[in-house]
Amino acid sequence: MDSGVIEGGLNVTLTIRLLMHGKEVGSIIGKKGESVKKMREESGARINISEGNCPERIITLAGPTTAIFKAFSMIIEKLEEDISSSMTNSTATSKPPVTLRIVVPASQCGSLIGKGGCKIKEIRESTGAQVQVAGDMLPNSTERAITIAGTPQSIIECVKQICVVMLEVSGQSPPKGVTIPYRPKPSGSPVIFAGGQLTKLHQLAMQQSPFPIAPGNQGFTGMQHSKARIDASAQTSSHEMTIPNDLIGCIIGRQGAKINEIRQMSGAQIKIANPVDGSTDRQVTITGSPASISLAEYLINARLSSEATGLAAN
Known part of the structure; x- marks a missing residue:
């Protein structure tokens, strides 16, 4: 679908909700709020930007479509800038993609996916972005997260097309029932995953550093034993991480749906070892290009984080 439609004839009021990690939000806000002020102006x-000491925050963009996409482009540029600056001290040879999540009412996801996944496939192919609609709703809400990864231009184009679908759907029939918006929970419990930025994960994989765990995160201590092996001749890496047995289910999902989503989204091979007698952890091996391993780790840890946050809220 031509994005010119939304920029020209469809210049209506629009709202986009982005779900970001705290560190990324800090970068968007900037010192003394200078960065976000510039974006607004x-x-x-x-x-x-949602308040509170949360591991995740919601950034809401509202206004005419032309203004929305200008602000969205500036946010993407900032995230790309952060990745580039973090690469200067890294030994990584390939730059990971920009990755972000938007949240939409679950009632509208069917139209976005299309019959047999045809609509989402069309959006992936025409924009070049990787896009995945979460199977589950976000905790205590009727919204789902859509994860998008790629170049800044492909992400912008992808979000424009998603907005066209959303506008078409809401124009034909309003969302069914009341939408309960997702509100991230404050970090008051020892279950929040540390190091939410894809670039940090990428650096760690390349530098063979131990995985960072926030103080008090007893639930994820096993992941400190993760290690990376790099096969220079094939330009592929193999990365290992350990995940507690009681959390492996949220990674695998019903009939393997979640792990297959992560494989498809990241392009990495992911193997989960069989349980070992006497061990409370399971070994997970991720193989692929450095960028695909980074994305797989990001998605696995985002899944662990959302599961743990959901458990904390109950």
């Missing part, structure tokens, strides 16, 4: 969009 230059785009003309309303940009609101």
